Amino acid sequence: MDLIKRWAGLLAVAAGCTVSASAAPLLNEGFNDITALSANGWVFVNNSSPSGSTSWFQGEPAIFAAAAGPSNAYIGANFNNAAFGGAVSNWLLTPELALLNGESLNFSLRLLGEGFLDTVEVYLSTGGASTSLGGFNLLGTFASAADTGWIDHAITVGGLTAPASGRFAFRYVVDDTRIHGDYIGIDTVSVNAIAIPVPGTIALLALGLCALAGVSRGRRPANWLALSGLALAATAAQAVPDNGLMTFPYVNVVAQQAAPQQTATADAGGLKAYKDPATGKLGSPNPDQAAELDKAIRASAAGPKSRLVRPAPIHPPHGGVGVMLDEAHTQYSVVHKNPTAQGEQK
Structure with missing residues (x-):
């Protein structure tokens, strides 16, 4: 029950930061x-x-x-x-x-x-x-x-x-x-x-969720910190580049259908x-x-x-x-x- 409360609190804070930012x-x-x-x-x-x-x-x-x-x-x-x-x-x-x-x-x-x-x-x-x-x-x-x-x-x-x-x-x-x-x-x-959504807020949310998950499973700090680092890399997206799409590391866009x-x-x-x-x-x-x-x-x-x-x-x-x-x-x-x-x- 305590873990659920922590997750809910983190989600509420992140959502508030996302909306007020833009x-x-x-x-x-x-x-x-x-x-x-x-x-x-x-x-x-x-x-x-x-x-x-x-x-x-x-x-x-x-x-x-x-x-x-x-x-x-x-x-x-x-x-x-x-x-x-x-x-x-x-x-x-x-x-x-x-x-x-x-x-x-x-x-x-x-x-x-x-x-x-x-x-x-x-x-x-x-x-x-x-x-x-x-x-x-x-x-x-x-x-x-x-x-x-x-x-x-x-x-x-x-x-x-x-x-x-x-x-x-x-x-x-x-x-x-x-x-x-x-x-x-x-x-x-x-x-x-x-x-x-602000990329920094998404990354913060991912870090917090991964940390909670690691602690709840009894993992060593080094293990859940590494997991959090991967989550940060996966969510380090550009907000809205010129083509209107968010981009992610290690992802290649082969073809994109132009918007009407x-x-x-x-x-x-x-x-x-x-x-x-x-x-x-x-x-x-x-x-x-x-x-x-x-x-x-x-x-x-x-x-x-x-x-x-x-x-x-x-x-x-x-x-x-x-x-x-x-x-x-x-x-x-x-x-x-x-x-x-x-x-x-x-």
Whole structure:
């Protein structure tokens, strides 16, 4: 019974060391103060055309409160990222992060909609600290023309053939601010690392188990120490080399099947595939191709809601105030005179 207690205690200590060594979050941002984001490695890129009067801004509690924390503790964007009739393409890039298969990007997202289609796309780049938008691959799309409320989302990294570094990105996209785009908010962004067993912990566990086994069987110290040395050599593995596999002494890898090339997958938001017009092959769209697909989808939607421009006031030199109304504001009717018995014509 005493031996069983020792084994259980050693296993519990080793397990605790293994998890705490490598499971800390890589990123945890609550957007309490977005003016501090740039200093922490976040990047803002507003490629909207023509540019509007806003970009990313501190959340506005009068529109809706944050998902967590103070009421304004989220980052927001709206259709005014582009001028009226323009296209919104507003990017928010995370700091550079170490990337491994199994890590997850978690965030809260709210699309206000109110009859105007709001769309947020999520991307991943494995290009290190690069901010070149052409290197980002689309992971998921979230769109709604009605208020979604705050929804928690998670995207898991998969298909990496080797450890990498790069950035995640959020993109607020609107193809025509006359008929689409309202207000969106992002809150509580985190990237969680996976727990990787530490080789030293494995070796320590093997040493302790071998020692307990040797003592329990009455072996001389020299015998169980030699046995422990063999166990240490067998477990002296590299954590995660470039090929993603742990290696062991005295073991030769003759052939290795390559992992399938794929991108991370999202738990929600749909999937887009782009057909190359030259080759006819399907593939993951780049940002420009994704925007082209979105535009085609939205153009086919029935009954888009139009947003009217507020008429600009006119101040004539002789005094007074007036406005110039376009066809959207003008009311008129057509009257036809019916023919009479006297032969009048219409």
